[in-house]
Amino acid sequence: MTPLDVLLTDVRACTLCAEHLPHGPRPVLQCHSDAKILIVGQAPGRRVHASGIPFDDPSGERLRDWLGITPAVFYDPHQIALLPMGFCYPGTSKSGDLPPRPECAPAWRKKLLAHLPNLQLTLVIGQYAMAYHLPTVRGSVTEIVQGWRDHWPSVVPLPHPSPRNNLWLRRNPWFDEDIVPALRLRVAEVLGINASIF
Template sequence: MKNLLSEIQNCTLCKDYLPFHPSPILRASKTAKIIIIGQAPGIRVHNSGIPWNDPSGIELRRWLNIDSEVFYDTSEIAIIPMGFCYPGTGKSGDLPPRKECAPTWHEKLFNFMPNVELILLIGQYSQKFYLEKPKKNLTEIVKSFEEYLPKYFCLPHPSPRNRIWMKKNSWFEEDVIPVLRQKIETILKK
């Protein structure tokens, strides 16, 4: 695993498409029980080198009901985004994750993590990549989260930009978050 992580840290597969020199941001270990698969680092995360070190990360930790110490404990939680490097910004915000990372690295990483009990698929990119028969849109996928258990737990992105989605879909906070918290607590207690 150490060699693989070093290889990923030195990856330059998509360097010609990135606004900055590649700076892969992920965290993983052989003992991780939970994997968080989000989109790609934003500019704040790119600058700090710490995954989910932004308002989205604060909201995600609230959803999971865990503090930063637990969240960043790689012996428990792996953070493996769809794209490891900041992809840059387009007209409507951050660009999608680069398509090279997940097919190149995810399976190799997962092969080193036999203790994984739950994979959080955050946002449409990870859900489209991993779900065999995803629903027509993110709302339907998240609403049907139980269909993807026990392997996957599907979530929207916790970005402050999604506040309108959260207000329109109050069932998420009322029905989904309590189940998510219970699952996370049960896994971390083992």
């Protein structure tokens, strides 16, 4: 086993915040030292908790569309690392899923990122990912996404692809018009594949 394999075994056995997880711990992530793209989401939802597969839900379908890649590419750990800010489903509140547990990132994030020397692109999805990976950037999610060129080509801030964001996407057509085509080209460039522009 490689040192990363050992670390991933430890992560997947983690029970650090088990008492706060209404459905129990089930860390969901994807990671290999070959990965060229890092995707940072919030935390698994109920469906992903059940399947154990990252972004195995409508959010994942939309995200893959934004990136212009197939599920086969998305789920290839040699290409893409999937490390949400919280690895376990935190449960729900009246307004949606709870935030990622605060114990997770300090315990595991730096250790895992140290094993990803080949990253060329990091996609930060939503406010929790932005706060960690763009710590000096201030503003709302919309403002940070609007400033995407400030971080190009190594980091791209994105809104959450959840269906809950359908209204946001309708109100901000510039995202689909400007960012998505550029993102697809950048992903294709990093992965050495033909861009899917549609």
